[in-house]
Amino acid sequence: METNYKVAYEHEWKVLKSRDLNDVAKRRVAIYDQEKNQIRLKFLNNDYILDCNEETIVREKDGFVHSAETSVIILNYLGYTEIDAEKSDKWISMKEIPNGGMQFFPAFYKNTVIHLINKYGYDLDGFEQSCLELGGIPCNVGDKGFEFEVFPKVSVRVGLWEGDDEIAPGVNVLFNKDVQNFMHVEAAIGMGMYIGKRILKKEISGLL
Incomplete structure (x- = not known):
């Protein structure tokens, strides 16, 4: 099962890196550091750093690395669509x-x-x-x-x-x-x- 998620993980990185990352950050309320090619995103009250060169995701405060299954969810939120919409309260x-x-x-x-x-x-x-x-x-x-x-x-x-x-x-x-x-x-x-x-x-x- 983990192998399948690793394939999905690699696919989600490919999709995300095909986007304009400045636009991605604006649409998903994240921060893109163009010099480092990194995205900072809040996930369940913790800041995570996505390194787009190394294709890694770590929790900023302690360097924790999630499973591929969870990492795919993070990547999908950023790269799945280019829709710029507000969060619904329904x-x-x-x-x-x-x-x-x-x-x-x-x-x-x-x-x-x-x-x-x-x-x-x-x-x-x-x-x-x-x-x-x-x-x-x-x-x-x-x-x-x-x-x-x-x-x-x-x-x-x-x-x-x-x-x-x-x-x-x-x-x-x-x-x-x-x-x-x-x-x-x-x-x-x-x-x-x-x-x-x-x-x-x-x-x-x-x-x-």
């Missing part, structure tokens, strides 16, 4: 993301949503603590909900309905209505899965 479910959201939802539910329900369905406090540690901002979704600014123009909301003796727990994951302007549907879904893994506190680190 929200949609994964099923409503155009061009594939409905198709990919069953796998997303199986790999992410059900695990969140199983771990936090009867533990609102644990869910809240994990979301706050990840930088989530409380929002009006579920019994407790949190919004995560993944990128400057793309956020994810995760809401939990706590279960009891009569009602089963539930989880809803929402995306900005215009997410398809900034990311391919598969990258958006990968982003949702990444947030889910972080809330679950699963190991997501790893070198390419």
Whole structure:
């Protein structure tokens, strides 16, 4: 699987480097250093440096390198389209993301949503603590909900309905209505899965 993501990683770099990087930075609220040929981008409240010569992505504060899977999401946000749009304040479910959201939802539910329900369905406090540690901002979704600014123009909301003796727990994951302007549907879904893994506190680190 990692080999497949490495191929995707190389492809995303090729696409990004075919763009005018000054324009990319303006469209995606990043900073381009032309002399160093580097892009500084905020990803989940941390600054990352993308070196377009070395084709590397590192967290600025400590040099951390994500897995290829996560790095592809970062690259896709920057290079997927040349659309210059504002971030929508309206929200949609994964099923409503155009061009594939409905198709990919069953796998997303199986790999992410059900695990969140199983771990936090009867533990609102644990869910809240994990979301706050990840930088989530409380929002009006579920019994407790949190919004995560993944990128400057793309956020994810995760809401939990706590279960009891009569009602089963539930989880809803929402995306900005215009997410398809900034990311391919598969990258958006990968982003949702990444947030889910972080809330679950699963190991997501790893070198390419």
